[in-house]
Amino acid sequence: xxxxxxxxxxxxxxxxxxxxxxxxxxxxxxxxxxxxxxxxxxxxxxxxxxxxxxxxxxxxxxxxxxxxxxxxxxxxxxxxxxxxxxxxxxxxxxxxxxxxxxxxxxxxxxxx
Amino acid sequence: xxxxxxxxxxxxxxxxxxxxxxxxxxxxxxxxxxxxxxxxxxxxxxxxxxxxxxxxxxxxxxxxxxxxxxxxxxxxxxxxxxxxxxxxxxxxxxxxxxxxxxxxxxxxxxxxx
Numbered sequence: 001x002x003x004x005x006x007x008x009x010x011x012x013x014x015x016x017x018x019x020x021x022x023x024x025x026x027x028x029x030x031x032x033x034x035x036x037x038x039x040x041x042x043x044x045x046x047x048x049x050x051x052x053x054x055x056x057x058x059x060x061x062x063x064x065x066x067x068x069x070x071x072x073x074x075x076x077x078x079x080x081x082x083x084x085x086x087x088x089x090x091x092x093x094x095x096x097x098x099x100x101x102x103x104x105x106x107x108x109x110x111x112x
Numbered sequence: 113x114x115x116x117x118x119x120x121x122x123x124x125x126x127x128x129x130x131x132x133x134x135x136x137x138x139x140x141x142x143x144x145x146x147x148x149x150x151x152x153x154x155x156x157x158x159x160x161x162x163x164x165x166x167x168x169x170x171x172x173x174x175x176x177x178x179x180x181x182x183x184x185x186x187x188x189x190x191x192x193x194x195x196x197x198x199x200x201x202x203x204x205x206x207x208x209x210x211x212x213x214x215x216x217x218x219x220x221x222x223x224x225x
Contacts, residue, residue: 034213043116043202043216044155089154091213099170100214102147104154 012109019077021106023090026071030092035064035075038087038105047075047088077108085110114139118203118217125193125224133188133220135203143206144186145170145214146178148199155202161186193224 013019025033031052036044050057050064050073057064063076073090087105118135125131137144145160147170157170161180175197177189186205190197200221204214 036213041219043204043218044214045216046213049213093213099157099160102155104152 009104010107010109012111013080015082015110015112016079019075019080019084019108019110021075021077021088021108023073023075023103024071025073025090025092027092027094027101028068028071029094032093033064033066033073034091034093034100035062035073036089036091036102037084038089040086044089080108080110082110082112084108114215116203116205116215116217118201118220121218121220123220123222125222127194127224128192131190131193131222133190133201133203133222135186135188135217136184137186137203137205137215138184139205139207139215140183141205141207141215142183143208143214144180145204145206146176146186146188147202147204148172149202149219150199158188158201193222195224198222198224 034049035047037047038044048059048062048064050066061078065074087107089102089105091100091102093100116137142163146158147155149155156172158176159170159178161167164180164183167178167180180186200219202219203217206214
């Protein structure tokens with residue numbers, strides 16, 4: 001099966017700073033990627049997605065960058081807030097495939 | 113409100129006692145999946161369904177059954193639960209792959225003693 005990994009299992013940032021969460025994927029056929037946020041006691045929640053024909057996509061305070069050359073995905077959170085404290089997962093999928101493969105997650109802690 | 117509802121939220125049972133975790137979505141999604149989440153292993157897919165009466169195995173299907181008799185419901189059945197099935201389970205649905213990913217339920221924490 002595909003391997004979706006994260007470079008850092010934990011990340012602590014000061015409130016107001018920017019956060020970067022990284023993800024490596026191994027399936028070069030993957031062409032659709034999603035970042036999820038999972039707060040304690042809740043199910044994963046969609047944050048932002050990107051297709052392989054894009055290098056960058058921006059949302060509200062979040063940006064996802066995709067580097068297909070090195071099979072790397074990153075999530076950038078601007079002006080991190082205490083409410084951003086959660087576990088973040090990346091997931092990959094082939095557009096015509098039926099399965100998403102999830103990374104193990106990075107735990108983000110925002111220090112007030 | 114668009115959502116995936118799974119029940120129960122918490123369940124403690126004994127080895128071998130059959131149980132069903134229910135899942136229902138109100139978004140008319142075609143695809144539904146069950147995942148289990150274990151520390152250090154992330155989310156692993158158990159079974160998925162592409163439409164009514166169409167189901168297929170995910171990565172860890174052993175010990176589980178599913179059915180999809182109606183579009184909105186996708187129950188997970190453990191015929192003879194064992195302690196290694198102690199886990200956090202999530203049901204999820206999506207209109208289709210590549211279409212915004214899955215909407216997840218709130219989870220069912222299962223303990224098998």
